[in-house]
Amino acid sequence: MAPPSSQACAAVERSIRERVPPLLTDLYQFTMAYAYWRAGRHNEPAVFELFFRDNPFGGGFSLFSGLLDCLLFLRSFRFSDEDLEYLRSVLPPATDPAFFVFLRELDCSNVTVRSAPEGTVVFARVPLMEVSGPLAVVQLLETSLLCLVNYASLVCSNAARFRMAAGSRRKLLEMGLRRAQGPDGGLTASRYAYIGGFDLTSNVQAGFLFGVPVAGTMAHSYVTSFSSLEEVWPHTLMTANGDHESIDLISLTKGWLRLVCELLGAEPGKIREGELAAFLSYAVAYPHNFLPVIDSYSVSCSGLLNFCAVALSLFELDYRPLGVRLDSGDLCRQSVEVRRVFRLCSERFSIPAFHSLTIVGTNNISEHGMAELNLKENEIDVVGVGTHLVTCTRQPSLGCVYKLVEVRGSPRMKFSEDPEKSTVPGRKAIYRMLDTEGHPFLDLLCLREEPAPTAGEAVKCHPVVGDQTCQSITPSQVTCLRLDVYIKGQISQPMCSTAETREKVQHSIQNLHPRYKRLEEPDTYTVAVSEKLHNLIAEIRKDSSNDSNFLLAN
């Protein structure tokens, strides 16, 4: 079902071009670019880093996503005449017309990106991407890159948390399109929720564009649109193997319904005829895919009984019904009751498969509610999650930032009234230290020119948060967290399909030690700077408190 990588990427690239034109950015990128251009600084080599300051959702890690979109954006970055005409109308009238000629020629052919691999577990304050190139160009890219990474990484991380809360047994269905920030918010959510560990989406366009497996059967409106068995048409069905002539499904099911009522001691008078009609009509249309929503009226007095009767008819005709969906009330309690009835039917009518029909639960489930499923008795096999997944209710923004770290080969650092808003200067290499069991335990930010740490050799490092005391650590393995992904206008890594990136995510999470994966109060993963980088920071701080007395000169 999944389109091949190249085809999928072409679709993504087209969509990026349409959705992320170069004007989709903050105005100040243009005023700054103009000021650089005016001062003749626009081609100075500059380096920016993209990172976030706190792991989301009170967790111990995040996932890095959105990289492919960024690279496709860079590849198609060009201003149209229409764009420039608009810019001319909003930039101050004093803007030199030659600046627009400069913009017209601009592209990302001199831009280089080094980054962590997409789908990797990452930590606060470790740069995810390093974007280098002509100062004016890399400045112009800021907002678009942040926009593409921020939400993708956030929703992917959120999905991974739901996945961990759910355990590996349950299937997870994403169904948040209607509650997302408009069409593309929903599409991004479906794609990155899948990458983060969901199994299915309700979003058809996400299936079409990215090959995400899609699922869904019926809403309440379908059920309530029926009022009488007379609306069921056709009401005959062949057996699954086509051996027998058409059977009248209505009388067959009425027979089963009587037996189900007897078995459960249910009151036939409370059963909704319209609901039965809806189920029958759906079963006739999709006898292999019968999974109705059973709470339009009352699960125990009507929906469950109607389901069992239709399912028994389908079994009799050698079809295999799928199960039921619960969409309101106490899902755990109801699922236990549903499973009990499935078992009774299974035993009474000697249909072993009836016992293990699927129970889908969907009712505004939060991560907390998902975690509770492991504590409360329940029989839910598939959980649908919408609002809390796509809006990331608990923390709706990752807060990625994009900071200048070097210009013309000289390191840059931002101080700030808020100390945690200060930046780590200089062009870096980033290494992940693994312990003897292959678990990462420390990310080390070094200056780019430093030799890489060596497995089995002690290395000094200074944690970036906390008391900052120097540690000496000895990694069993060292991996590099920076790939060359975009070199001078070309994407320089194979592009992964959505499914491939999803694999990488699962692998990266598996490698992480459980102490960093606890949903609440995880251990803090250590992020540190090398001795050399530590010294550079100290030097810049010292210089800064002792600035050149330029006022006295001249």
Place this chain on the structure above:
Amino acid sequence: MAPPSSQACAAVERSIRERVPPLLTDLYQFTMAYAYWRAGRHNEPAVFELFFRDNPFGGGFSLFSGLLDCLLFLRSFRFSDEDLEYLRSVLPPATDPAFFVFLRELDCSNVTVRSAPEGTVVFARVPLMEVSGPLAVVQLLETSLLCLVNYASLVCSNAARFRMAAGSRRKLLEMGLRRAQGPDGGLTASRYAYIGGFDLTSNVQAGFLFGVPVAGTMAHSYVTSFSSLEEVWPHTLMTANGDHESIDLISLTKGWLRLVCELLGAEPGKIREGELAAFLSYAVAYPHNFLPVIDSYSVSCSGLLNFCAVALSLFELDYRPLGVRLDSGDLCRQSVEVRRVFRLCSERFSIPAFHSLTIVGTNNISEHGMAELNLKENEIDVVGVGTHLVTCTRQPSLGCVYKLVEVRGSPRMKFSEDPEKSTVPGRKAIYRMLDTEGHPFLDLLCLREEPAPTAGEAVKCHPVVGDQTCQSITPSQVTCLRLDVYIKGQISQPMCSTAETREKVQHSIQNLHPRYKRLEEPDTYTVAVSEKLHNLIAEIRKDSSNDSNFLLAN
């Protein structure tokens, strides 16, 4: 600057076609449509209503937005061959091939929409839109319409709350693109934040497409990219009227800086040369638009002094600098200090305008933080809001739903395990009752065939929440909350530009009594059903507890 309505609408329509293809929906819409089609019910006339169940943000009202996008979506609703090929691959293999022929021919030429006007104050449980047409078609529209209304209305309402919290004096700048749910989340946020009462956006594409006024000057990266006055080029500037030859701005500003340091007793050694260079370079590029961010190092020890020096130079050359931006720390406290220094400069150097330079504050401001600005001493003139506005942190989803209320002329009602998930059946007329002062005080849901309530005449009504006791009320005026906006495939109302809709919003909010507008614990606006509708609900409930004994028949 704003494009004319028709041009703006063409741009919006193109963007809707690209962003909201008919596959951007939940799979179950197709499985249901198939089941209807298979049963020959696809052309039965059906009516759906779109509404939300709780006013957002703990407030007393919401705003209705996203209608124009819905209508443009309906107008362009058609499946392509590529869409159908994909659907064929994901729908069960048993799907009759003729169904895809049916889908290929489908459009919204038989769909009719009646709705509240876009930009109106609306309340929980009052249907915003009524969508009627062939059952299969109006079912297929569900997710897309919800997706277009949900976030637009939510962010518009959020913006209106920020506007109310800020008071009318302060200007509000939306700057959330980088923190939104991807590119289109950011674009939708910028558009509807403006409609909800913001004055400006940082988002250039929102300006380009929708004519929203754009603003922005510089980021910290611009400031930290400079390290020495040698990078300022050119360093000369003509006077504003062009009378004089070019003046050396560096020496002029150094002179002013000495005077400023004297005036304020500041230590020249702490002033950052790079920051001054950045300010000078920007001033040379945009002497009429000088508004730097002054907290890259230290506001009081460097940024403010550098600003004052450059601003004094600009005043001397007859330019009018704009002001400063503060982006970290305690904005209130700093703004007071900045204003104090502005006043001192104004007095000491006899420049009255210096006192009233603009102070922009941007630092992760929430609605609560905005409301605090009215309680704490501060001098902030313009507030920039990003994350909390676009992600609607306090409630990131409005929770609109789309429910079937009538099929083949017969009312439909959903019961539920959660009583508040039950629906109000039947095709309706909706009236807003105004008091003698022209304030709305009650929305009345009637059956469509009932005569409209008359001004000055008592009418019985039953509140939909609370104790449900019958009331008699006498409106001074009655307005209808349902316009015919889409009739048989045609948009039947003039399309409003973004700015026109913004006007409507402001007007609608102004008309609302303050007791419903309190940000915390507002009064509850009454939503009621007419006597006739009340009786219909009772009748359906009675019938439902006493369903036809279809089991016994036959």
